[in-house]
Amino acid sequence: MGRLCQTDGLSEDQQEILKAVRRFVDEKILPVATELEHADEYPQEIVDGLKELGIFGLMIPEEYDGLGESLLTYALCVEEIARGWMSVSGVINTHFIVAYMIMQHGTEEQKQKYLPRMAAGEVRGAFSMSEPGLGSDVSAITTKATKAEDGSYSITGQKMWLTNGGTSTLIALLTKTDEGADSVYRNMTTFLVEKEPGFGEVGQGITIPGKIDKMGYKGVDTTEAIFEGHQIAADQVLGGEPGKGFYQMMDGVEVGRVNVAARACGIALRAFELAIAYAQQRETFGKPIAEHQAIMFRLAEMATKVEAAHTMMVRAAGMKDKGERNDVEAGMAKMLAAEYCNEVVQDSFRIHGGYGYSKEYEIERLYREAAFMLIGEGTSDIQKMIIGRALLKDYKLG
Numbered sequence: 001m002g003r004l005c006q007t008d009g010l011s012e013d014q015q016e017i018l019k020a021v022r023r024f025v026d027e028k029i030l031p032v033a034t035e036l037e038h039a040d041e042y043p044q045e046i047v048d049g050l051k052e053l054g055i056f057g058l059m060i061p062e063e064y065d066g067l068g069e070s071l072l073t074y075a076l077c078v079e080e081i082a083r084g085w086m087s088v089s090g091v092i093n094t095h096f097i098v099a100y101m102i103m104q105h106g107t108e109e110q111k112q113k114y115l116p117r118m119a120a121g122e123v124r125g126a127f128s129m130s131e132p133g134l135g136s137d138v139s140a141i142t143t144k145a146t147k148a149e150d151g152s153y154s155i156t157g158q159k160m161w162l163t164n165g166g167t168s169t170l171i172a173l174l175t176k177t178d179e180g181a182d183s184v185y186r187n188m189t190t191f192l193v194e195k196e197p198g199f200g201e202v203g204q205g206i207t208i209p210g211k212i213d214k215m216g217y218k219g220v221d222t223t224e225a226i227f228e229g230h231q232i233a234a235d236q237v238l239g240g241e242p243g244k245g246f247y248q249m250m251d252g253v254e255v256g257r258v259n260v261a262a263r264a265c266g267i268a269l270r271a272f273e274l275a276i277a278y279a280q281q282r283e284t285f286g287k288p289i290a291e292h293q294a295i296m297f298r299l300a301e302m303a304t305k306v307e308a309a310h311t312m313m314v315r316a317a318g319m320k321d322k323g324e325r326n327d328v329e330a331g332m333a334k335m336l337a338a339e340y341c342n343e344v345v346q347d348s349f350r351i352h353g354g355y356g357y358s359k360e361y362e363i364e365r366l367y368r369e370a371a372f373m374l375i376g377e378g379t380s381d382i383q384k385m386i387i388g389r390a391l392l393k394d395y396k397l398g
Protein backbone atom coordinates (compact mmCIF):
# COMPACT_ATOMS: atom_id res chain seq x y z
CA MET A 1 0.00 0.00 0.00
CA GLY A 2 1.43 3.37 -1.02
CA ARG A 3 1.50 6.66 0.84
CA LEU A 4 -1.47 8.34 -0.86
CA CYS A 5 -4.90 8.81 0.74
CA GLN A 6 -3.73 8.21 4.31
CA THR A 7 -5.91 9.78 7.01
CA ASP A 8 -4.54 11.05 10.32
CA GLY A 9 -6.17 10.49 13.68
CA LEU A 10 -8.25 7.41 12.92
CA SER A 11 -9.29 5.21 15.86
CA GLU A 12 -8.26 1.55 16.03
CA ASP A 13 -11.82 0.55 15.09
CA GLN A 14 -11.77 2.75 12.02
CA GLN A 15 -8.41 1.36 10.95
CA GLU A 16 -9.65 -2.21 11.40
CA ILE A 17 -12.79 -1.56 9.34
CA LEU A 18 -10.77 0.05 6.55
CA LYS A 19 -8.25 -2.77 6.54
CA ALA A 20 -11.07 -5.33 6.18
CA VAL A 21 -12.69 -3.35 3.36
CA ARG A 22 -9.38 -2.92 1.53
CA ARG A 23 -8.71 -6.65 1.78
CA PHE A 24 -12.21 -7.36 0.46
CA VAL A 25 -11.64 -4.95 -2.45
CA ASP A 26 -8.27 -6.47 -3.37
CA GLU A 27 -9.46 -10.08 -3.10
CA LYS A 28 -13.12 -9.98 -4.16
CA ILE A 29 -13.75 -6.86 -6.22
CA LEU A 30 -10.68 -5.94 -8.28
CA PRO A 31 -10.19 -9.38 -9.85
CA VAL A 32 -13.76 -9.48 -11.26
CA ALA A 33 -14.75 -5.82 -11.64
CA THR A 34 -13.90 -5.18 -15.28
CA GLU A 35 -15.41 -8.45 -16.51
CA LEU A 36 -18.68 -7.89 -14.61
CA GLU A 37 -18.79 -4.27 -15.73
CA HIS A 38 -18.37 -5.15 -19.38
CA ALA A 39 -21.16 -7.73 -19.02
CA ASP A 40 -23.33 -5.16 -17.16
CA GLU A 41 -23.88 -7.87 -14.55
CA TYR A 42 -25.20 -7.16 -11.06
CA PRO A 43 -22.43 -8.01 -8.55
CA GLN A 44 -24.56 -10.24 -6.31
CA GLU A 45 -21.66 -12.09 -4.64
CA ILE A 46 -19.90 -8.83 -3.87
CA VAL A 47 -23.10 -7.34 -2.44
CA ASP A 48 -23.56 -10.43 -0.24
CA GLY A 49 -19.97 -10.03 0.97
CA LEU A 50 -20.56 -6.38 1.83
CA LYS A 51 -23.65 -7.37 3.81
CA GLU A 52 -21.51 -9.75 5.83
CA LEU A 53 -18.97 -7.01 6.47
CA GLY A 54 -21.81 -4.87 7.87
CA ILE A 55 -21.38 -2.13 5.24
CA PHE A 56 -25.13 -1.67 4.75
CA GLY A 57 -25.47 -0.67 8.40
CA LEU A 58 -22.16 1.12 8.82
CA MET A 59 -23.67 4.46 9.91
CA ILE A 60 -26.92 3.16 11.38
CA PRO A 61 -26.84 3.54 15.21
CA GLU A 62 -26.17 0.45 17.30
CA GLU A 63 -29.61 0.68 18.94
CA TYR A 64 -31.02 -0.09 15.45
CA ASP A 65 -28.56 -2.95 14.89
CA GLY A 66 -26.01 -0.97 12.84
CA LEU A 67 -22.33 -0.33 13.55
CA GLY A 68 -22.91 3.31 14.56
CA GLU A 69 -19.91 4.58 12.63
CA SER A 70 -19.25 8.15 11.47
CA LEU A 71 -19.68 9.71 8.03
CA LEU A 72 -15.88 9.84 7.81
CA THR A 73 -15.59 6.07 8.28
CA TYR A 74 -18.30 5.57 5.69
CA ALA A 75 -16.63 7.92 3.18
CA LEU A 76 -13.25 6.23 3.62
CA CYS A 77 -14.88 2.83 3.00
CA VAL A 78 -16.52 4.24 -0.13
CA GLU A 79 -13.15 5.53 -1.34
CA GLU A 80 -11.71 2.03 -0.93
CA ILE A 81 -14.67 0.39 -2.67
CA ALA A 82 -14.62 2.83 -5.60
CA ARG A 83 -10.90 2.12 -5.99
CA GLY A 84 -12.05 -1.44 -6.74
CA TRP A 85 -15.19 -0.71 -8.76
CA MET A 86 -17.24 2.47 -8.57
CA SER A 87 -20.54 0.71 -9.36
CA VAL A 88 -20.33 -1.21 -6.07
CA SER A 89 -20.21 2.06 -4.14
CA GLY A 90 -23.36 3.02 -6.10
CA VAL A 91 -25.16 -0.05 -4.76
CA ILE A 92 -24.71 1.18 -1.20
CA ASN A 93 -24.91 4.94 -1.70
CA THR A 94 -28.64 5.49 -2.21
CA HIS A 95 -29.27 2.94 0.55
CA PHE A 96 -27.03 4.94 2.84
CA ILE A 97 -28.71 8.28 1.96
CA VAL A 98 -32.19 6.86 2.66
CA ALA A 99 -31.03 5.36 5.98
CA TYR A 100 -29.40 8.69 6.88
CA MET A 101 -32.62 10.59 6.09
CA ILE A 102 -34.66 8.21 8.25
CA MET A 103 -32.09 8.53 11.07
CA GLN A 104 -32.16 12.32 10.90
CA HIS A 105 -35.78 13.05 10.05
CA GLY A 106 -37.86 9.89 10.55
CA THR A 107 -40.40 9.33 13.33
CA GLU A 108 -39.42 6.82 16.02
CA GLU A 109 -41.86 4.37 14.44
CA GLN A 110 -40.21 4.76 11.03
CA LYS A 111 -36.78 4.23 12.57
CA GLN A 112 -37.94 1.04 14.31
CA LYS A 113 -39.68 -0.18 11.19
CA TYR A 114 -36.85 0.31 8.69
CA LEU A 115 -33.40 0.86 10.22
CA PRO A 116 -32.71 -2.64 11.64
CA ARG A 117 -33.76 -4.26 8.36
CA MET A 118 -31.73 -1.70 6.40
CA ALA A 119 -28.68 -2.44 8.56
CA ALA A 120 -29.02 -6.11 7.63
CA GLY A 121 -29.39 -5.20 3.93
CA GLU A 122 -32.88 -6.80 3.84
CA VAL A 123 -34.59 -3.50 3.02
CA ARG A 124 -32.65 -1.66 0.31
CA GLY A 125 -33.04 2.04 -0.39
CA ALA A 126 -33.36 4.18 -3.52
CA PHE A 127 -33.48 7.96 -3.58
CA SER A 128 -35.71 9.75 -6.09
CA MET A 129 -35.78 13.47 -6.85
CA SER A 130 -34.96 13.69 -10.58
CA GLU A 131 -37.61 13.56 -13.31
CA PRO A 132 -37.36 13.43 -17.11
CA GLY A 133 -37.66 17.24 -17.24
CA LEU A 134 -35.43 18.19 -14.30
CA GLY A 135 -32.36 17.32 -12.27
CA SER A 136 -30.59 20.46 -11.06
CA ASP A 137 -33.80 22.47 -10.70
CA VAL A 138 -35.63 20.58 -7.98
CA SER A 139 -38.24 23.36 -7.67
CA ALA A 140 -39.69 22.21 -11.02
CA ILE A 141 -40.85 18.81 -9.68
CA THR A 142 -44.20 17.74 -11.14
CA THR A 143 -44.85 14.36 -9.46
CA LYS A 144 -47.79 15.09 -7.21
CA ALA A 145 -49.21 13.55 -4.04
CA THR A 146 -52.88 14.44 -3.54
CA LYS A 147 -54.43 14.13 -0.09
CA ALA A 148 -57.73 12.24 0.26
CA GLU A 149 -60.36 12.94 2.93
CA ASP A 150 -59.16 10.02 5.07
CA GLY A 151 -55.67 11.61 5.23
CA SER A 152 -54.02 9.14 2.85
CA TYR A 153 -52.34 10.26 -0.41
CA SER A 154 -52.43 9.30 -4.08
CA ILE A 155 -49.16 9.76 -6.02
CA THR A 156 -48.98 10.30 -9.78
CA GLY A 157 -45.97 11.25 -11.90
CA GLN A 158 -42.80 10.07 -13.58
CA LYS A 159 -39.37 9.86 -12.00
CA MET A 160 -36.01 9.39 -13.73
CA TRP A 161 -32.53 8.13 -12.92
CA LEU A 162 -33.25 6.02 -9.83
CA THR A 163 -29.98 4.34 -8.92
CA ASN A 164 -30.98 0.89 -7.56
CA GLY A 165 -34.50 1.51 -8.90
CA GLY A 166 -34.92 -2.21 -9.66
CA THR A 167 -33.11 -3.80 -6.71
CA SER A 168 -34.45 -1.51 -3.99
CA THR A 169 -37.51 -2.16 -1.84
CA LEU A 170 -37.89 1.31 -0.32
CA ILE A 171 -37.85 4.59 -2.25
CA ALA A 172 -37.45 7.99 -0.58
CA LEU A 173 -39.61 9.88 -3.06
CA LEU A 174 -39.87 13.66 -3.37
CA THR A 175 -43.29 14.93 -4.52
CA LYS A 176 -45.24 18.14 -4.65
CA THR A 177 -48.06 18.51 -2.11
CA ASP A 178 -50.48 21.36 -1.46
CA GLU A 179 -49.48 22.82 1.90
CA GLY A 180 -50.66 26.32 1.05
CA ALA A 181 -47.15 27.68 1.69
CA ASP A 182 -45.92 30.72 -0.23
CA SER A 183 -42.68 28.99 -1.25
CA VAL A 184 -42.52 26.07 -3.68
CA TYR A 185 -39.86 24.53 -1.42
CA ARG A 186 -42.33 24.26 1.49
CA ASN A 187 -44.89 22.55 -0.74
CA MET A 188 -42.82 19.40 -1.15
CA THR A 189 -43.05 16.17 0.81
CA THR A 190 -40.87 13.06 1.01
CA PHE A 191 -42.66 9.70 1.11
CA LEU A 192 -41.22 6.34 2.09
CA VAL A 193 -42.61 4.16 -0.70
CA GLU A 194 -42.39 0.39 -0.31
CA LYS A 195 -42.19 -1.82 -3.40
CA GLU A 196 -41.11 -5.25 -4.58
CA PRO A 197 -37.65 -5.64 -6.14
CA GLY A 198 -37.54 -6.19 -9.92
CA PHE A 199 -39.02 -4.64 -13.04
CA GLY A 200 -42.53 -4.15 -14.42
CA GLU A 201 -45.37 -3.64 -11.97
CA VAL A 202 -43.63 -3.72 -8.59
CA GLY A 203 -46.47 -2.43 -6.43
CA GLN A 204 -49.96 -0.97 -6.66
CA GLY A 205 -49.63 1.92 -9.14
CA ILE A 206 -45.81 1.62 -9.40
CA THR A 207 -43.97 0.54 -12.56
CA ILE A 208 -40.20 0.24 -13.01
CA PRO A 209 -39.90 -0.09 -16.78
CA GLY A 210 -36.37 -1.53 -17.03
CA LYS A 211 -32.69 -0.63 -16.82
CA ILE A 212 -31.38 2.49 -18.56
CA ASP A 213 -28.43 1.54 -20.79
CA LYS A 214 -25.56 3.74 -19.59
CA MET A 215 -22.08 4.68 -20.81
CA GLY A 216 -20.49 3.41 -17.59
CA TYR A 217 -21.52 2.77 -13.95
CA LYS A 218 -22.69 -0.59 -15.21
CA GLY A 219 -23.73 -3.54 -13.07
CA VAL A 220 -25.79 -1.27 -10.81
CA ASP A 221 -29.33 -0.70 -12.15
CA THR A 222 -30.52 2.82 -12.94
CA THR A 223 -34.19 3.15 -13.86
CA GLU A 224 -37.25 5.28 -14.40
CA ALA A 225 -40.26 4.92 -12.09
CA ILE A 226 -43.87 5.59 -13.02
CA PHE A 227 -46.51 6.30 -10.39
CA GLU A 228 -50.16 6.09 -11.43
CA GLY A 229 -52.47 6.71 -8.51
CA HIS A 230 -50.20 4.95 -6.01
CA GLN A 231 -52.12 4.90 -2.69
CA ILE A 232 -50.01 5.56 0.38
CA ALA A 233 -50.85 6.10 4.05
CA ALA A 234 -50.05 9.38 5.81
CA ASP A 235 -47.69 7.58 8.22
CA GLN A 236 -45.33 6.98 5.26
CA VAL A 237 -44.58 10.73 5.10
CA LEU A 238 -40.94 11.02 6.25
CA GLY A 239 -41.00 12.53 9.73
CA GLY A 240 -44.82 12.42 9.78
CA GLU A 241 -45.20 16.05 8.68
CA PRO A 242 -45.73 17.13 5.06
CA GLY A 243 -44.02 20.21 3.57
CA LYS A 244 -40.51 19.36 4.79
CA GLY A 245 -39.45 17.13 1.91
CA PHE A 246 -37.16 19.53 0.09
CA TYR A 247 -35.07 20.27 3.20
CA GLN A 248 -34.88 16.58 4.15
CA MET A 249 -33.69 15.72 0.64
CA MET A 250 -31.07 18.49 0.65
CA ASP A 251 -29.71 17.13 3.94
CA GLY A 252 -29.45 13.72 2.26
CA VAL A 253 -27.77 15.21 -0.79
CA GLU A 254 -25.17 16.93 1.40
CA VAL A 255 -23.90 13.62 2.76
CA GLY A 256 -24.35 12.21 -0.76
CA ARG A 257 -21.90 14.83 -2.01
CA VAL A 258 -19.24 13.72 0.44
CA ASN A 259 -19.91 10.23 -0.82
CA VAL A 260 -19.43 11.18 -4.49
CA ALA A 261 -16.24 13.05 -3.56
CA ALA A 262 -15.02 9.85 -1.89
CA ARG A 263 -15.89 7.83 -4.97
CA ALA A 264 -13.98 10.25 -7.18
CA CYS A 265 -10.97 9.93 -4.84
CA GLY A 266 -11.12 6.14 -5.12
CA ILE A 267 -11.25 6.17 -8.93
CA ALA A 268 -8.41 8.71 -9.11
CA LEU A 269 -6.25 6.69 -6.72
CA ARG A 270 -6.72 3.56 -8.81
CA ALA A 271 -5.95 5.45 -12.02
CA PHE A 272 -2.74 6.70 -10.42
CA GLU A 273 -1.76 3.20 -9.24
CA LEU A 274 -2.26 1.80 -12.73
CA ALA A 275 -0.29 4.64 -14.31
CA ILE A 276 2.72 4.42 -12.00
CA ALA A 277 2.93 0.65 -12.49
CA TYR A 278 2.59 0.86 -16.26
CA ALA A 279 5.13 3.69 -16.50
CA GLN A 280 7.78 1.48 -14.90
CA GLN A 281 7.11 -1.45 -17.25
CA ARG A 282 6.70 0.22 -20.63
CA GLU A 283 9.93 1.18 -22.36
CA THR A 284 10.47 3.71 -25.13
CA PHE A 285 13.74 5.09 -26.48
CA GLY A 286 15.73 2.63 -24.39
CA LYS A 287 14.28 3.27 -20.93
CA PRO A 288 11.07 2.91 -18.89
CA ILE A 289 8.73 5.78 -19.72
CA ALA A 290 8.70 6.74 -16.01
CA GLU A 291 12.26 7.95 -16.57
CA HIS A 292 11.15 10.48 -19.15
CA GLN A 293 10.69 13.65 -17.17
CA ALA A 294 7.36 14.49 -18.83
CA ILE A 295 5.87 11.24 -17.50
CA MET A 296 7.43 11.59 -14.07
CA PHE A 297 6.06 15.13 -13.76
CA ARG A 298 2.65 13.92 -14.88
CA LEU A 299 2.72 11.26 -12.14
CA ALA A 300 3.73 13.88 -9.58
CA GLU A 301 0.83 16.12 -10.59
CA MET A 302 -1.62 13.23 -10.50
CA ALA A 303 -0.55 12.21 -6.99
CA THR A 304 -0.82 15.81 -5.77
CA LYS A 305 -4.39 16.02 -7.08
CA VAL A 306 -5.29 12.71 -5.42
CA GLU A 307 -3.98 14.00 -2.09
CA ALA A 308 -5.71 17.39 -2.36
CA ALA A 309 -9.08 15.79 -3.17
CA HIS A 310 -8.72 13.26 -0.34
CA THR A 311 -7.90 16.00 2.18
CA MET A 312 -10.93 18.10 1.24
CA MET A 313 -13.23 15.09 1.29
CA VAL A 314 -12.02 14.12 4.79
CA ARG A 315 -12.59 17.68 6.04
CA ALA A 316 -16.13 17.82 4.65
CA ALA A 317 -17.00 14.48 6.27
CA GLY A 318 -15.45 15.50 9.59
CA MET A 319 -17.49 18.72 9.73
CA LYS A 320 -20.77 16.84 9.30
CA ASP A 321 -19.67 14.40 12.00
CA LYS A 322 -19.13 17.33 14.37
CA GLY A 323 -22.70 18.45 13.65
CA GLU A 324 -21.63 21.49 11.62
CA ARG A 325 -23.33 22.58 8.39
CA ASN A 326 -20.99 21.51 5.59
CA ASP A 327 -22.83 22.62 2.45
CA VAL A 328 -19.90 24.73 1.20
CA GLU A 329 -17.19 22.23 2.14
CA ALA A 330 -19.14 19.27 0.71
CA GLY A 331 -19.74 21.25 -2.48
CA MET A 332 -16.06 22.19 -2.73
CA ALA A 333 -14.91 18.64 -2.03
CA LYS A 334 -17.36 17.18 -4.55
CA MET A 335 -16.44 19.66 -7.27
CA LEU A 336 -12.68 19.43 -6.77
CA ALA A 337 -12.61 15.63 -6.40
CA ALA A 338 -14.80 15.14 -9.50
CA GLU A 339 -12.79 17.53 -11.68
CA TYR A 340 -9.43 16.18 -10.46
CA CYS A 341 -10.65 12.62 -10.89
CA ASN A 342 -11.35 13.30 -14.55
CA GLU A 343 -7.95 14.95 -15.02
CA VAL A 344 -6.07 12.15 -13.25
CA VAL A 345 -7.92 9.46 -15.21
CA GLN A 346 -7.20 11.30 -18.47
CA ASP A 347 -3.49 11.50 -17.53
CA SER A 348 -3.40 7.80 -16.66
CA PHE A 349 -5.07 7.07 -19.99
CA ARG A 350 -2.38 9.06 -21.83
CA ILE A 351 0.39 7.21 -19.96
CA HIS A 352 -1.12 3.91 -21.15
CA GLY A 353 -0.69 5.00 -24.77
CA GLY A 354 -2.72 2.91 -27.25
CA TYR A 355 -3.36 0.18 -24.68
CA GLY A 356 -5.47 2.59 -22.64
CA TYR A 357 -7.97 2.49 -25.46
CA SER A 358 -8.23 -1.31 -25.27
CA LYS A 359 -11.02 -2.81 -23.20
CA GLU A 360 -8.48 -5.25 -21.77
CA TYR A 361 -7.01 -2.48 -19.65
CA GLU A 362 -8.78 -1.25 -16.52
CA ILE A 363 -8.24 2.40 -17.36
CA GLU A 364 -10.88 2.14 -20.11
CA ARG A 365 -13.50 1.40 -17.42
CA LEU A 366 -12.24 4.14 -15.09
CA TYR A 367 -12.45 6.62 -17.96
CA ARG A 368 -16.17 5.97 -18.33
CA GLU A 369 -16.75 5.92 -14.57
CA ALA A 370 -14.99 9.25 -13.98
CA ALA A 371 -17.41 11.09 -16.28
CA PHE A 372 -20.35 10.31 -13.97
CA MET A 373 -18.57 11.99 -11.05
CA LEU A 374 -19.14 15.31 -12.83
CA ILE A 375 -22.93 14.78 -12.81
CA GLY A 376 -24.11 12.74 -9.78
CA GLU A 377 -25.35 14.62 -6.65
CA GLY A 378 -25.24 17.91 -8.58
CA THR A 379 -23.00 19.03 -11.43
CA SER A 380 -19.91 21.18 -10.90
CA ASP A 381 -21.96 24.21 -12.03
CA ILE A 382 -24.49 23.55 -9.27
CA GLN A 383 -21.69 23.14 -6.69
CA LYS A 384 -20.33 26.53 -7.80
CA MET A 385 -23.78 28.08 -7.28
CA ILE A 386 -23.98 26.67 -3.74
CA ILE A 387 -20.42 27.70 -2.86
CA GLY A 388 -20.66 31.13 -4.48
CA ARG A 389 -23.98 32.09 -2.88
CA ALA A 390 -22.82 31.02 0.59
CA LEU A 391 -19.55 32.93 0.26
CA LEU A 392 -21.31 36.11 -0.85
CA LYS A 393 -23.51 35.86 2.24
CA ASP A 394 -20.53 35.17 4.47
CA TYR A 395 -18.34 37.94 3.08
CA LYS A 396 -21.15 40.48 2.58
CA LEU A 397 -19.91 44.03 2.84
CA GLY A 398 -21.17 45.91 5.88
Ligand SMILES: Cc1cc2nc3c(=O)[nH]c(=O)nc-3n(C[C@H](O)[C@H](O)[C@H](O)COP(=O)(O)OP(=O)(O)OC[C@H]3O[C@@H](n4cnc5c(N)ncnc54)[C@H](O)[C@@H]3O)c2cc1C
Nearest residue numbers: 127128129130134135136137161162163375377378379381
Ligand atom coordinates in the same frame (compact mmCIF):
# COMPACT_ATOMS: atom_id res chain seq x y z
C1 LIG B 1 -26.22 7.35 -13.80
C2 LIG B 1 -27.04 8.34 -13.07
C3 LIG B 1 -27.58 8.03 -11.83
C4 LIG B 1 -28.40 8.95 -11.16
N1 LIG B 1 -28.99 8.58 -9.97
C5 LIG B 1 -29.91 9.41 -9.41
C6 LIG B 1 -30.67 9.00 -8.25
O1 LIG B 1 -30.44 7.92 -7.70
N2 LIG B 1 -31.66 9.81 -7.79
C7 LIG B 1 -31.92 11.02 -8.37
O2 LIG B 1 -32.83 11.72 -7.90
N3 LIG B 1 -31.22 11.46 -9.45
C8 LIG B 1 -30.23 10.69 -9.98
N4 LIG B 1 -29.51 11.10 -11.10
C9 LIG B 1 -29.82 12.41 -11.69
C10 LIG B 1 -28.72 13.42 -11.47
O3 LIG B 1 -28.75 13.86 -10.13
C11 LIG B 1 -28.97 14.56 -12.49
O4 LIG B 1 -28.69 14.05 -13.77
C12 LIG B 1 -28.09 15.75 -12.19
O5 LIG B 1 -28.48 16.40 -11.00
C13 LIG B 1 -28.14 16.78 -13.35
O6 LIG B 1 -29.47 17.06 -13.70
P1 LIG B 1 -29.93 17.01 -15.23
O7 LIG B 1 -29.42 15.75 -15.81
O8 LIG B 1 -31.38 17.22 -15.27
O9 LIG B 1 -29.18 18.21 -15.93
P2 LIG B 1 -29.75 19.69 -16.02
O10 LIG B 1 -30.20 20.16 -14.70
O11 LIG B 1 -30.70 19.75 -17.15
O12 LIG B 1 -28.42 20.47 -16.43
C14 LIG B 1 -27.89 20.49 -17.76
C15 LIG B 1 -26.63 21.35 -17.78
O13 LIG B 1 -26.95 22.70 -17.39
C16 LIG B 1 -26.16 23.09 -16.27
N5 LIG B 1 -26.96 23.95 -15.42
C17 LIG B 1 -28.21 23.71 -14.94
N6 LIG B 1 -28.64 24.77 -14.22
C18 LIG B 1 -27.64 25.68 -14.23
C19 LIG B 1 -27.47 26.99 -13.63
N7 LIG B 1 -28.41 27.55 -12.87
N8 LIG B 1 -26.31 27.64 -13.87
C20 LIG B 1 -25.33 27.10 -14.63
N9 LIG B 1 -25.44 25.88 -15.21
C21 LIG B 1 -26.57 25.17 -15.00
C22 LIG B 1 -25.75 21.80 -15.59
O14 LIG B 1 -24.54 21.97 -14.85
C23 LIG B 1 -25.55 20.89 -16.79
O15 LIG B 1 -24.29 21.13 -17.34
C24 LIG B 1 -28.65 10.23 -11.74
C25 LIG B 1 -28.06 10.55 -12.97
C26 LIG B 1 -27.28 9.63 -13.64
C27 LIG B 1 -26.69 10.00 -14.99
